[in-house]
Amino acid sequence: MQKVSIVVPVYNEQDNLHEFYKRITDTMAAEPYDYGLVFIDDGSTDDSALILAELANSDEKVEAYLLSRNYGHQMALTCGLDNADGDVVITMDGDLQHPPEMIPKMLELWADGNEIVQTKRLATEEANVFKRCSSSMYYKIINTMSKVKITPGGSDFRLMDRKAVDAFKRYRERTRFIRGLVNTLGFKVAAIEFVAPPRFAGKSKFSTNKMLHFALDGITAFSNLPLRWAFYIGLICGICSLLILGHVFYVKYVIDDAVPGWATMTASVLFLGGIQLIGIGILGEYIGRIFEEIKHRPLYIISRHIKKQYP
Ligand code: UDP
Ligand code: MG
Numbered sequence: 001m002q003k004v005s006i007v008v009p010v011y012n013e014q015d016n017l018h019e020f021y022k023r024i025t026d027t028m029a030a031e032p033y034d035y036g037l038v039f040i041d042d043g044s045t046d047d048s049a050l051i052l053a054e055l056a057n058s059d060e061k062v063e064a065y066l067l068s069r070n071y072g073h074q075m076a077l078t079c080g081l082d083n084a085d086g087d088v089v090i091t092m093d094g095d096l097q098h099p100p101e102m103i104p105k106m107l108e109l110w111a112d113g114n115e116i117v118q119t120k121r122l123a124t125e126e127a128n129v130f131k132r133c134s135s136s137m138y139y140k141i142i143n144t145m146s147k148v149k150i151t152p153g154g155s156d157f158r159l160m161d162r163k164a165v166d167a168f169k170r171y172r173e174r175t176r177f178i179r180g181l182v183n184t185l186g187f188k189v190a191a192i193e194f195v196a197p198p199r200f201a202g203k204s205k206f207s208t209n210k211m212l213h214f215a216l217d218g219i220t221a222f223s224n225l226p227l228r229w230a231f232y233i234g235l236i237c238g239i240c241s242l243l244i245l246g247h248v249f250y251v252k253y254v255i256d257d258a259v260p261g262w263a264t265m266t267a268s269v270l271f272l273g274g275i276q277l278i279g280i281g282i283l284g285e286y287i288g289r290i291f292e293e294i295k296h297r298p299l300y301i302i303s304r305h306i307k308k309q310y311p
Contacts, residue, residue, distance in 0.1 A: 004028070004035040004107065005086030008094045009076030010052065011042040015201035016095050017051045021062070023100045031107060037062045039094070040080045043070035056306040063307040071300045073205070074176050074214075077156060079300045081165055090159045096200040098157035105192060106159045115187035117159035120151055122195045131211075138215050146180075146222035151191070154179045163187065174292050174299065177218040220285055227286060230279035237275045244268060 006024060010017070021037070028035045039056075041049045041064060052064040065079055077091055088110055092098040098119070106117045139152035156178055160168065164187050171181050206214075220226070244264070251257055 001032075001034045002088070003086040004031070004033045005038055005084035005089045006035065006103075007038045007040070007077065007080030007084050007089055007091045009040045009042055009073055009080065010044060010048050010094045011070065011073070011076070011205050012044045012046045012048060013094045013202060014044075014047045014051055016199070017048060017055070019200055020094050020096055020100070021055055023096070024103075027100045027103050031104060033107065035061060036084070036086060038080050038084045039064045040076040041066045042072070042076040043067050053306050057308055060308045063305065065302050066304040066306070068301040068303040073156070074178055075300045077178055078176065079302065081160075082169060084165070087162050088159060089162075089165050090157075092157045095202060097196045097198070098155065099194060099197065102157070102192070102194055109190045109192070110159055110161065112190075113188060114190040115161040115164050116182065116185070116189045118151065118182070118189055118191045119155055119157045120191055120193045121153040121155045121157075122193050134211075138218075142215075142219055142222070145219060145225045148180055148183050148222050150180050150183060150218070150222075155196070157194075158182065161187070172299070173221070174297070175217045175221050175289050177214070177221050180218060180222050216285070220289060224286075226282045230282045233275055234279055237272055241268060241272065 006028075008020070013020075024037060037055075039052045039062065041052055049064075049066050052062075052066075056062045056064045065083060067076065067079065071079075080091065081089060088107070090103060090106065092100075102119065106119075109117045136152060139150060139154075142150055143152075160182070164182075164185055167185050167187075168181065248261065
């Protein structure tokens with residue numbers, strides 16, 4: 001029988017885990033597949049790890065990887081994809097915003113020969129106007145800038161065939177934006193839409209700050225365009241300053257009406273300085289990322305693996 005692995009990153013979800021486990025178990029019981037639940041505890045500070053250990057010790061279908069600290073959603077997902085052994089792997093959040101009831105539909109699409117089933121979030125009932133607007137604007141920007149297209153409302157709720165998972169595992173970069181990486185893989189992709197319900201319990205772990213970092217990762221990991229902007233902006237400024245210089249000579253030698261032009265000078269020096277700082281900032285952003293990658297540090301460290309053993 002073919003096996004479905006369900007990968008779930010967990011960070012302080014103690015009030016969601018039992019409900020999540022119950023709904024997954026109910027859904028999968030009706031499916032003609034063997035299955036396994038792979039929980040990754042991303043350094044939770046509440047009782048999540050304890051609950052996961054209980055689940056793993058009482059049900060042989062459940063296993064838990066406890067990371068040594070909080071590595072973030074994308075790394076926890078990576079750990080799960082690295083360790084899941086199913087013929088097909090489904091990644092989803094543990095807060096029930098990715099409805100388990102969608103799984104049968106996804107598996108049907110897989111059985112029809114699709115190798116990746118990507119879900120698209122239509123609206124998060126919970127999300128405020130700011131999150132919605134910034135999210136839609138972000139996807140517009142990133143799609144004009146980068147060669148790889150990233151679906152708006154794309155979520156990390158997706159199904160991947162073994163072939164796609166093995167291909168994905170060969171991407172070892174640190175600054176990872178899994179949605180984008182998966183889009184570079186190719187394969188036969190199907191998309192389905194869903195409305196994300198509010199979290200079952202608890203609060204979102206993504207602060208505006210974290211979202212911003214994540215968004216920047218998405219842009220710099222897939223586009224060199226900002227680097228080119230710095231060059232073009234510099235070019236335009238260079239030409240402008242040449243024109244101004246011409247004007248200065250004209251005023252001094254042709255119409256001989258030179259007023260002390262310190263204000264203009266200061267303004268243009270400031271302007272150019274600003275532009276240079278922008279350029280350096282963009283460079284710095286990329287160099288920082290090179291530095292991060294070149295260290296080749298492990299992406300995550302597992303402190304414990306819990307799985308029920310049979311004699
Ligand atoms: N998560 C994680 N590590 C983190 C933050 C979140 O593993 O540092 C998990 C979290 O437990 C949940 C999923 O990632 O299962 C999505 O997080 P959340 O619901 O907070 O994000 P949102 O739905 O608000 O985008
Ligand atoms: Mg959520």
